Amino acid sequence: MVNYKNYKVWERSHRLVLSVYGLTKNFPKSEEYNLISQMNRASVSIPTNIAEGCGRETQKEFIRYLYIASGSAHELDYLLLLASDLGYIESETSKTIISEIDEIKKMLASLIKTIKKSIRT
Template structure:
């Protein structure tokens, strides 16, 4: 059965964990990156659970799928920024690895949810998937 509220979605909860991990990691970035990579990676992190929540509140599977696609794009952006931070030696390496792992899991879950929603919007029936 599909979740009726975004707070029930496993992918939303995991995206929230990812956002917290990014904030923790980016707190260790150089101070002169405060308006650069630190701000950018945090915006991308916040965008993921925010778009999941907004999509869940939409009234059609097509609208929901569009916001999930936006969240997936923000996840790809975030992965790029995490990899860049790692290559630049910003933040603690173990925190960066953990955030990258979470990012990959969220990305996979968003992909599954998007496929389910696309199927639902084209077929007109079915649920968006079990606890995505």
């Protein structure tokens, strides 16, 4: 069992959650149970799945949770694009956060690849 807090990808995804929550505070009240909820849940899902995967017994299980985290990152990527197109956030803000999501996706892919290599050897 590994401490999830030791992973840089967890740390960055946690900071991403804080950014998304700060951003969605300014969305219209009418989006409270729609886009706000969906974006917040997708963002929280990333570090949560990394943490849960660290608590699993096998590396294969950990990889499965990292894939789920990656899926949530892809979902959040789209939701930010949508929020930008709807005019809820500035285009530059959206681009900055999407850039951070892209980095997190790369980090997750790299971690998955590293763990898969260690399983084979």
